[in-house]
């Protein structure tokens with residue numbers, strides 16, 4: 074009986090240790106983890122996206138807990154838009170030549186603030202609050218209006 078109790082405690086310890094490791098690993102690997110303020114880290118192809126990695130007038134689609142986000146750097150300013158076209162859901166991209174956000178599927182065009190310039194899309198792209206942290210990591214937060 075005494076041996077069973079000890080084995081049960083040992084088993085419980087092993088399970089809780091493995092659970093802790095698994096939770097830490099998932100938190101590390103999960104893209105776009107949120108911090109306490111609800112802001113979400115943007116993750117590009119090579120890990121967390123930093124403002125320094127973006128060239129002036131460059132736009133990159135990255136992932137976050139809020140879905141795909143198009144972040145555009147204009148000088149020192151960052152602009153973040155939901156990267157899903159409001160027509161049928163293709164992923165949009167920034168075209169620095171035309172200074173427009175473009176959808177490759179059916180040709181919708183949006184301006185820097187996500188407003189529709191050309192259909193078939195009718196609804197604007199949602200704008201997101203965007204900040205660059207002290208370590209340079211770009212975070213996006215709740216939707217902005219207008």
Ligand code: FES
Pocket residue numbers: 158159160161162163176177178179180181192193194
């Ligand atoms: S999905 Fe973007 S224009 Fe149709």
